[in-house]
Amino acid sequence: MTEDTAPDGGLSAEAQRVLDEIxxxxxxxxxxxxxxxLGTVKNVAVPADQAEKAFTEGIYFDGSSIEGFVRIQESDMRLKPDASTFAILPWRDxxxxxxxxxxxxxxxxxPFEGDPRYVLKDALDRASEMGFEVNAAPEPEFFLFEEDEDGRATTKTNDAGGYFDLAPKDLASDVRRDIIFGLEEMGFDIEASHHEVAQGQHEINFEYDDALTTADNVGTFRTVVRAIAAQHDLHATFMPKPIPRINGSGMHTHxxxxxxxxxxxxxDGDDEFDLSETAKQFTAGILDHAEALAAVTNPTVNSYKRLVPGYEAPVYVAWSDRNRSALIRKPAARVPAASRIEARFPDPSCNPYLAFAALIHAGLDGIERELDCPDPVRENIYEFDEAKREEYGITTLPSNLGEALDALEEDELVMDALGDHVAEKFLEAKTAEYDDYRVDVSDWEIDRYLETF
Structure with missing residues (x-):
């Protein structure tokens, strides 16, 4: 019996509602x-008249073709739809x-232990056992680039806008409008949208929800943004650092x-920062596991081109109630229900299910161990020299994917958060990615050294 079947074997009310809407x-x-x-959205397309079968029996597929799933001799997998996620695709007429x-x-x-959605559900079960429900609100940034005559992506932006600019500099405002309309048609509650700091960079914020729904929404968000940008002959990318020497794209996660x-x-209204001891312990847990978390929240070679000082990306393992140079920030909250922390280091190339699961497990570990949270750093850490950072006890995130993977392997808590299957396959895939990068020779190296030596 699935969640979308009733005790008597019939369809649940939610599943029946989906069939009626179809x-x-x-x-x-x-x-x-x-x-x-790796967080890539996959799909199996079926005629709509197979919807009832999907709810009652599931739809079978070959899992051996999916990155990190199963071997060829154990390939049969079954998809069980979640009726609450039904949505019409606005770009498909x-x-x-x-x-x-x-x-x-x-x-x-x-449930298949290699399913990232299952990994997040496991983290949420742990939170529930501790008496908590987890809410999350990410802010995935993205770039819009022009396409060439063959329809391939370039790195040429279609505007010269900057932070919060208006048209005519922000030529993509109409694209963002259409993206917002598409997201709203799929059930998103949009809070705001604006041009980001870099040319061609944008952000659309949607309201917080429970962590599972939010992780689902991140995948949907990326799909909608790409699809509607393509209708405007633009390429949308969530690559963390597509253009050198300007700000990259993050996915700040509240x-x-x-x-x-x-x-x-x-x-806690009696606290100087309006943060409870629970919040501080949760924050301390994330800080304690930050180096290993980076492998999951910043999982590509390119991620570490964003995580360098000077481009507003957080690299220092600290928290602050004021500035954005720290790894974690306490945003201002107008009402008690809005009290939260903001993890500023994740980027939009991450698998949201795995990233949220790892962050949640790390934070809950801080609560269980009753970790002491360090004092907030209210100064701009970017201006600290090494001696001052050492005085404050501030460490840094790994400087590359290889270092992050090493930290992940050594962190039992984060490895357990992923589960044996996902941890093994994730490390295997990412180690191969980093090894491939290490043996490559970049254009920068050719330009710098070929005629010099």
């Missing part, structure tokens, strides 16, 4: 979506819809814990 909206095709370990799925191991009938009775466990 009929009412004349949906022809369903895209059953899931993600691989309203005749296609999607359902996000959990992946089931057909040999056991249990996190808060709520108790079972709906109270914000991070708020």
């Amino acid at each position: 009929d009412e909206k004349n949906v022809d095709f369903l895209r059953l979506q899931f993600t691989d370990i 309203g005749h296609s819809a999607r359902l996000i799925c959990d992946v089931i191991n057909t040999s056991t009938g249990e 996190i808060s814990l709520f108790t079972e009775d709906g109270e914000n466990a991070f708020h």
